[in-house]
Amino acid sequence: xxxxxxxxxxxxxxxxxxxxxxxxxxxxxxxxxxxxxxxxxxxxxxxxxxxxxxxxxxxxxxxxxxxxxxxxxxxxxxxxxxxxxxxxxxxxxxxxxxxxxxxxxxxxxxxxxxxxxxxxxxxxxxxxxxxxxxxxxxxxxxxxxxxxxxxxxxxxxxxxxxxxxxxxxxxxxxxxxxxxxxxxxxxxxxxxxxxxxxxxxxxxxxxxxxxxxx
Amino acid sequence: xxxxxxxxxxxxxxxxxxxxxxxxxxxxxxxxxxxxxxxxxxxxxxxxxxxxxxxxxxxxxxxxxxxxxxxxxxxxxxxxxxxxxxxxxxxxxxxxxxxxxxxxxxxxxxxxxxxxxxxxxxxxxxxxxxxxxxxxxxxxxxxxxxxxxxxxxxxxxxxxxxxxxxxxxxxxxxxxxxxxxxxxxxxxxxxxxxxxxxxxxxxxxxxxxxxxxx
Numbered sequence: 001x002x003x004x005x006x007x008x009x010x011x012x013x014x015x016x017x018x019x020x021x022x023x024x025x026x027x028x029x030x031x032x033x034x035x036x037x038x039x040x041x042x043x044x045x046x047x048x049x050x051x052x053x054x055x056x057x058x059x060x061x062x063x064x065x066x067x068x069x070x071x072x073x074x075x076x077x078x079x080x081x082x083x084x085x086x087x088x089x090x091x092x093x094x095x096x097x098x099x100x101x102x103x104x105x106x107x108x109x110x111x112x113x114x115x116x117x118x119x120x121x122x123x124x125x126x127x128x129x130x131x132x133x134x135x136x137x138x139x140x141x142x143x144x145x146x147x148x149x150x151x152x153x154x155x156x157x158x159x160x161x162x163x164x165x166x167x168x169x170x171x172x173x174x175x176x177x178x179x180x181x182x183x184x185x186x187x188x189x190x191x192x193x194x195x196x197x198x199x200x201x202x203x204x205x206x207x208x209x210x211x212x213x214x
Numbered sequence: 215x216x217x218x219x220x221x222x223x224x225x226x227x228x229x230x231x232x233x234x235x236x237x238x239x240x241x242x243x244x245x246x247x248x249x250x251x252x253x254x255x256x257x258x259x260x261x262x263x264x265x266x267x268x269x270x271x272x273x274x275x276x277x278x279x280x281x282x283x284x285x286x287x288x289x290x291x292x293x294x295x296x297x298x299x300x301x302x303x304x305x306x307x308x309x310x311x312x313x314x315x316x317x318x319x320x321x322x323x324x325x326x327x328x329x330x331x332x333x334x335x336x337x338x339x340x341x342x343x344x345x346x347x348x349x350x351x352x353x354x355x356x357x358x359x360x361x362x363x364x365x366x367x368x369x370x371x372x373x374x375x376x377x378x379x380x381x382x383x384x385x386x387x388x389x390x391x392x393x394x395x396x397x398x399x400x401x402x403x404x405x406x407x408x409x410x411x412x413x414x415x416x417x418x419x420x421x422x423x424x425x426x427x428x
Contacts, residue, residue: 039356141355142253
């Protein structure tokens with residue numbers, strides 16, 4: 001029964017996602033939907049990315065969280081237009097939530113819109129929000145078994161950002177296994193190794209984004 | 215509309231959870247439902263706990279994952295009765311899934327049943343499965359902002375296990391903030407600091423479980 005419910009929700013969602021996508025295209029904004037487990041470092045990555053690209057692209061952010069405004073405050077302190085969505089109980093952003101808040105952003109002035117999804121490795125992969133691409137973050141501290149356990153997330157993403165690479169010496173994670181299993185699920189996946197703490201790998205990641213948003 | 219759907223699902227779920235709970239009580243099994251984000255170390259904690267309690271309690275395990283049997287294989291290699299549930303798309307275990315697999319376990323021979331939920335900080339907190347208590351794991355590497363972002367999980371749990379405490383020197387996480395915010399959401403929360411890698415804190419945690427299951 002539950003599967004049928006999800007299917008109905010997904011069909012309605014996809015129609016609204018297509019509307020959002022048209023709106024973004026007309027405004028000339030490239031849209032990235034960032035997904036990860038809780039605590040993998042999505043907001044930190046957005047902060048690093050903004051610092052790297054702020055003089056090259058006009059960036060806006062939509063923050064998705066169950067509750068709280070911590071993340072939006074962090075982005076706002078960088079002088080970036082930001083909207084916080086609180087989903088209440090919902091474990092993912094959907095197209096309707098995005099549709100309801102886009103008017104709060106100066107869409108026509110932006111080149112690049114970053115949407116930070118709710119921390120969750122399952123449902124965010126199932127719901128389109130009108131993005132040009134999905135990317136996912138995986139913290140090295142989460143271990144090397146995630147691709148085979150959460151396959152849809154890896155299949156739906158254009159890029160995989162391996163974050164907290166500075167913790168690699170202190171964990172048992174095998175980074176080659178992560179890459180091999182990820183490529184087996186999605187041979188076209190672009191993989192970046194970064195540390196938002198040390199700055200390692202951020203320039204390459206930002207350069208790639210700039211080429212897409214240009 | 216989506217909220218209404220979830221409500222219907224939750225009502226049906228609670229009825230089946232009550233049936234499961236009766237079944238467990240009749241068999242004399244204490245049931246713990248473990249929840250966390252992906253990669254916080256649920257399976258590692260279960261392994262540590264089994265090694266500590268194996269000569270004191272008869273333990274069984276139900277493993278919940280979107281896909282794969284890695285976790286069940288790890289538990290089986292310890293000589294423990296285990297069932298793997300693959301949820302397909304569902305981001306949490308529900309009471310019906312548990313109801314369908316209990317017959318595969320030697321329930322009457324067990325003292326303690328550990329249910330490992332799907333890695334997710336949202337929906338597992340909303341779905342009862344017939345457990346005596348929920349507990350949650352938080353990896354230190356996930357940062358100190360999780361209690362206020364995923365409040366329901368902290369409110370529904372009887373215990374919070376702070377795992378990967380060995381990584382504390384290499385992160386920016388403020389463990390006192392985690393404790394303070396967790397207690398503000400749930401003053402009766404029992405908090406344990408452990409490392410499944412070094413073994414730190416496991417004896418205290420296991421002793422507490424033993425007192426509950428006895």
